[in-house]
Amino acid sequence: MSRFQVKKVAVLGAGVMGAQIAAHLVNVRVPVVLFDLPATQGDGASAPSLSSKNAIVSRAIDNLKKLKPAPLGDVADAVLIEQANYEDDLAKLGECDLVIEAIAERMDWKLDLYKKIAPHVAKHAILASNTSGLSITKLSEALPEALKPRFCGIHFFNPPRYMFLVELINTPTTEPEVLDQLEAFVTSTLGKGVVRAHDTPNFIANRVGIAGMLATLKEVEKFGLTPDVVDDLTGKKLGRASSGTFRTADVVGLDTMAHVVKTLQDNLSEQTDPFYANFATPPVLAKLLELGNLGQKAKAGFYKKAGRDILRFDLEANGGKGEYVPSGDKADEVYGRMLKKPAPERLKLLRESEGAQGRFLWAILRDSFHYAAVHLATIAESARDVDFAMRWGFGMKQGPFELWQEAGWAQVAKWIQEDVDAGEALATAPLPKWVFEGPVAQAGGVHTPEGSWSASQNKFVPQRRLPVHERQLFPESVRGSNAPDANKAGTTIQDEGDVRLWTLDGEVLIASIHSKMHAISPDVADALAAGVDLAEREYKAMVIWSPDEMFSVGADLQAMLPAFVVAGIGAVEGAEEELQNVMLKIRYAGVPVVSAVRGMALGGGCELAIHSAKRVAAMESYIGLVEVGVGLVPGAGGLTYIARRAAENAEASTGTDLLPFLTEGFTAAAMAKVGTSALESKKLGYLLESDVIVPNKDELLYVALQQAKAMADAGWRAPLRRPFKVAGRSGAATIKGQLVNMRDGGFISEHDFHIASLIAGVVTGGDVDAGSLVTEEFLMALERKAFCSLILHPKTQERIMGMLSTGKPLRN
Numbered sequence: 001m002s003r004f005q006v007k008k009v010a011v012l013g014a015g016v017m018g019a020q021i022a023a024h025l026v027n028v029r030v031p032v033v034l035f036d037l038p039a040t041q042g043d044g045a046s047a048p049s050l051s052s053k054n055a056i057v058s059r060a061i062d063n064l065k066k067l068k069p070a071p072l073g074d075v076a077d078a079v080l081i082e083q084a085n086y087e088d089d090l091a092k093l094g095e096c097d098l099v100i101e102a103i104a105e106r107m108d109w110k111l112d113l114y115k116k117i118a119p120h121v122a123k124h125a126i127l128a129s130n131t132s133g134l135s136i137t138k139l140s141e142a143l144p145e146a147l148k149p150r151f152c153g154i155h156f157f158n159p160p161r162y163m164f165l166v167e168l169i170n171t172p173t174t175e176p177e178v179l180d181q182l183e184a185f186v187t188s189t190l191g192k193g194v195v196r197a198h199d200t201p202n203f204i205a206n207r208v209g210i211a212g213m214l215a216t217l218k219e220v221e222k223f224g225l226t227p228d229v230v231d232d233l234t235g236k237k238l239g240r241a242s243s244g245t246f247r248t249a250d251v252v253g254l255d256t257m258a259h260v261v262k263t264l265q266d267n268l269s270e271q272t273d274p275f276y277a278n279f280a281t282p283p284v285l286a287k288l289l290e291l292g293n294l295g296q297k298a299k300a301g302f303y304k305k306a307g308r309d310i311l312r313f314d315l316e317a318n319g320g321k322g323e324y325v326p327s328g329d330k331a332d333e334v335y336g337r338m339l340k341k342p343a344p345e346r347l348k349l350l351r352e353s354e355g356a357q358g359r360f361l362w363a364i365l366r367d368s369f370h371y372a373a374v375h376l377a378t379i380a381e382s383a384r385d386v387d388f389a390m391r392w393g394f395g396m397k398q399g400p401f402e403l404w405q406e407a408g409w410a411q412v413a414k415w416i417q418e419d420v421d422a423g424e425a426l427a428t429a430p431l432p433k434w435v436f437e438g439p440v441a442q443a444g445g446v447h448t449p450e451g452s453w454s455a456s457q458n459k460f461v462p463q464r465r466l467p468v469h470e471r472q473l474f475p476e477s478v479r480g481s482n483a484p485d486a487n488k489a490g491t492t493i494q495d496e497g498d499v500r501l502w503t504l505d506g507e508v509l510i511a512s513i514h515s516k517m518h519a520i521s522p523d524v525a526d527a528l529a530a531g532v533d534l535a536e537r538e539y540k541a542m543v544i545w546s547p548d549e550m551f552s553v554g555a556d557l558q559a560m561l562p563a564f565v566v567a568g569i570g571a572v573e574g575a576e577e578e579l580q581n582v583m584l585k586i587r588y589a590g591v592p593v594v595s596a597v598r599g600m601a602l603g604g605g606c607e608l609a610i611h612s613a614k615r616v617a618a619m620e621s622y623i624g625l626v627e628v629g630v631g632l633v634p635g636a637g638g639l640t641y642i643a644r645r646a647a648e649n650a651e652a653s654t655g656t657d658l659l660p661f662l663t664e665g666f667t668a669a670a671m672a673k674v675g676t677s678a679l680e681s682k683k684l685g686y687l688l689e690s691d692v693i694v695p696n697k698d699e700l701l702y703v704a705l706q707q708a709k710a711m712a713d714a715g716w717r718a719p720l721r722r723p724f725k726v727a728g729r730s731g732a733a734t735i736k737g738q739l740v741n742m743r744d745g746g747f748i749s750e751h752d753f754h755i756a757s758l759i760a761g762v763v764t765g766g767d768v769d770a771g772s773l774v775t776e777e778f779l780m781a782l783e784r785k786a787f788c789s790l791i792l793h794p795k796t797q798e799r800i801m802g803m804l805s806t807g808k809p810l811r812n
């Protein structure tokens with residue numbers, strides 16, 4: 001396969017999806033030009049000047065800055081999206097290697113647009129539509145012959161920055177190489193999980209997901225349950241998105257949902273989908289749509305907030321006209337307990353349960369298995385694609401086939417068929433033959449080490465391996481495929497103190513922290529130190545990486561408390577000093593230590609990362625020194641780092657005043673700021689220009705290992721221990737002056753003021769003259785002093801207890 005370089009992308013349509021896709025392209029540093037219709041005066045353009053013609057696009061870009069969750073990793077990057085309209089700028093399409101069409105969901109409008117743009121699209125470029133339901137093949141028919149082989153579907157999920165799934169859909173005329181090229185780009189550059197879908201209505205995730213939603217609504221009606229109870233049952237407890245069924249619909253938007261439902265209604269029939277009768281718009285949805293209660297964006301949907309209360313919509317209330325009534329009912333506890341049992345027992349208990357809630361749960365699971373099995377042959381290449389689509393597009397922990405297989409393939413199949421025969425299922429269609437006979441029955445399921453079942457090809461097909469997948473050392477895999485488990489893979493050298501020290505290649509030592517939330521207890525710190533010793537003796541480099549979605553939440557307060565109670569403050573100070581020493585050991589190690597950050601790196605986790613020789617961070621990394629939230633100051637070198645970075649940055653500039661270089665770091669620590677992306681974490685100073693940001697979470701380890709080896713091979717040496725200048729007591733006085741204003745203005749509490757003053761004292765070097773040279777050890781001693789004085793403070797103790805009991809920062 002020749003290399004497909006994407007130097008620039010055009011996105012057509014600056015609506016909900018187009019604008020956010022453009023934002024994500026900017027996040028991953030791909031130049032993008034965003035098109036929409038030329039604005040008329042009614043669109044907010046006052047005169048037909050060049051810029052006002054882009055009013056639709058520029059308004060959409062403005063909106064990106066306000067949208068939650070944030071589409072941009074750094075809002076300041078909004079200016080990087082180039083604005084364009086179809087009247088003046090079609091020539092710009094010629095500069096683009098990929099054109100993503102995301103205009104309104106109308107076949108005629110899309111076809112008109114394709115006619116208009118086709119002459120301007122570069123010969124080598126790929127044109128792809130983000131349609132959620134229109135036939136990709138029909139869309140391709142209007143294209144000039146030359147463009148047809150380079151046209152396909154690219155179905156993102158909303159919000160595109162955060163949703164992992166992208167479905168790619170070919171037509172009979174799409175060149176196979178085109179889809180491979182696009183998959184490589186979407187996987188590695190955009191950081192997504194690709195599923196190839198057949199060109200059938202709503203593709204895979206929305207087809208199975210929305211059919212599942214409609215089935216759930218049917219069963220809700222049948223069992224007479226209320227949305228609050230259903231959401232409690234169908235959220236986290238069931239291994240699905242925590243918003244459950246109805247709140248998810250509110251978040252997605254009931255109009256969007258109705259749209260997808262309509263695609264099912266319009267494009268399917270009793271003949272093509274035996275479940276068709278269930279696709280009628282449910283009365284409660286029709287009513288909410290009629291009322292304009294479209295969900296979260298309309299501030300009313302299945303739920304509505306009234307002051308501090310949450311109400312739910314009850315269609316039967318108010319004489320059948322419907323009204324909002326109090327909500328908040330929870331599921332019976334017994335079902336919560338059942339859902340924690342191993343899959344075979346869980347499904348059996350649910351199926352046999354007497355209560356409505358249990359029978360409802362069995363019913364919706366059965367419906368999802370039944371639907372997926374009946375449609376597997378037409379909608380997807382294999383069962384794996386269905387399971388991935390449901391995990392990545394609908395936030396399920398397991399897809400339908402995985403769960404079915406785990407619960408016992410033959411037994412569950414028998415139950416489903418019994419329900420079908422008894423007329424209890426949502427369709428009379430029998431389960432396909434392959435469920436009961438042949439290779440699937442023999443293997444006890446659809447996922448095997450050989451591959452996953454393809455009902456259209458009648459065989460197990462292995463996972464697609466393109467060159468880009470070589471970058472995923474532990475790709476997501478389905479149960480039953482026997483894929484290597486990152487928690488056990490490689491050679492384990494030591495697994496003590498909640499840290500596994502292991503290696504894949506004998507060259508780089510990998511340290512994986514596996515304590516709860518990867519908190520750093522004294523044992524974890526010891527194990528990391530042992531890792532550095534081992535790496536120095538026997539390896540080229542060390543990488544700190546964990547297989548799950550978390551780097552580390554920081555020092556383990558819970559582990560620190562007993563020491564404090566038994567041995568007093570001296571013990572805390574000793575533990576603190578040990579942790580600081582581990583940080584210095586990492587910084588000055590004889591081999592490069594690379595931190596591979598993903599998810600939260602907070603407090604001590606952040607300190608671990610900033611003391612590493614380099615950081616490789618997933619785009620979704622949230623890094624910050626948050627100790628102020630528990631009434632403490634960063635005490636494992638965090639403040640020392642801030643002071644040192646300020647001195648280094650000042651040194652590199654012509655200015656002599658340290659203070660301006662200190663402000664950003666001081667504020668970040670004093671306000672416990674956390675970067676909401678790797679890009680923002682960089683702005684806060686916790687990632688450096690030389691660090692690497694990796695869009696795809698599954699490539700993180702690969703990149704970290706490559707970086708670590710390259711550093712070692714390039715003759716890496718630890719930095720020399722160099723004393724640096726501090727701003728001294730006059731600097732501290734200036735910062736404190738500002739803090740007084742904030743306190744007196746009521747912006748910060750007395751205790752916040754006290755903590756911030758202590759932070760100011762440390763980062764300026766304490767009671768020394770401006771410009772004095774200090775060492776890291778000197779500042780770390782100040783950190784410890786501040787830390788220990790706070791631990792004895794009643795207000796800090798209140799904050800710590802608050803955090804330990806509620807998990808949320810307490811402000812006092």
Ligand code: NAD
Nearest residue numbers: 013014015016017018102103104105109130131132156158
């Ligand atoms: P939207 O209504 O927010 O935006 C549509 C954009 O198309 C607008 O900016 C509008 O100015 C432009 N437009 C309208 N008519 C046009 C025309 N005749 N020619 C050119 N441009 C025109 O829509 P959206 O939700 O962003 O959806 C865009 C596409 O993405 C649709 O195909 C939709 O099915 C698909 N999609 C939507 C979602 C979602 O959750 N909203 C998810 C996945 C895919």
